Amino acid sequence: MNRARPSAAAVVAVAGLALVAACGTNPYATSGAVQPAARQQLSASTVQASSGVQAQLVTSTVEGLGAVLTDAAGHTLYRYTKDSAKPSRAACADTCAQAWPPLLSDSPALAAGVDAQLVGLVTRPDGRKQVTVAGWPVYTYAKDTGAGVALGQNVSADWAAITPAGEKAEASAPTTLGATDIDGLGPVLTDQAGRTLYLFTKDGQGSGQSTCDGTCAKTWPPLLVDGRITVAPAIDTGLVGRLTRADGRNQVTVGGWPVYTYAKDGAPGEATGHGAANTWYAVEPSGCKVDPSRRPATATPTTGGY
Secondary structure, eight states: OOOOOSSSHHHHHHHBOOOOOTTTOTTTOOOOSSSSSHHHHHHHSSOOOOOOOOOEEEEEEEEETEEEEEEEEEEEEEEEEESSSEEOOOOTTTTTHHHSOOBOOOOOOOOEEGGGGGGEEEEEEEEEEEETTTEEEBBOTTOOTTTOOOOOGGOOOEEEEEEETTTTTOOOOEEEEEEEEETEEEEEEEOOTOOOOOOEETTOOOOOOOOOOTTHHHHSSSBBHHHHHHHHTTTTTTEEEEEOOTSSSSEETTEEEOOOTTTOOOOOOOOOOTTTTTEEEETTTSSOOTTOOOOSSSSSOOOOOO
């Protein structure tokens, strides 16, 4: 079942941020498998199409799979390897279609977060029209119990949740936040590889956006997430969130701050970016920036911003 399972580290699946009141707080972080934008879209009255009704496609997030397509009710959509995309052809019928109901529509489906050029229709063997994405007919799974569930992903190698690009969704490893003590700085946040995480004061706490892209993002790679976020016990899960970057990818936030690694840190335990340009600072587990007057014992921070 593609839902987060608690482990030794706490597990969170959080989405979106609004204004964060103060360092160490994140009152607007929410848990759940579906992004807020998708939740709003899912409230539409359009449901899986029957005669005379237009189907709807929504880009959503399923824990462990990342971005997938759902119908208007939030049910995960799937593609079937025994179908054909070029040309479009639906091979799942009769008993198969009872377990995997096709997404039907009498006209091209409404698409939220999907390239409209990828969306089409194919005529099924019984004459009804089925929605296609990148040529692939799409289906729900009868045993999925609600929004954010993707039980069909594990049924067989022939079935996979479908992404907004029409590709097979692949299980994604969780993004992990840890904490470590660095001489001279004290406890700081790290990514799953042990690299120090930083905040950029020009982003603005709780702004819900990153201002570091292009050349900046090559020097300060954003900590990206496509699925679950797991955190060490020392980190309050309520501080952890995510935002959507300008390129559409999701970035982890802590205490309302987008977080980044630093390309010039050569190994875990280094924090050479702390204090760079007086705008980049290592992040404490509380979501605050490490005291700017502190310096790591092993290296001197750079002076350039990018």
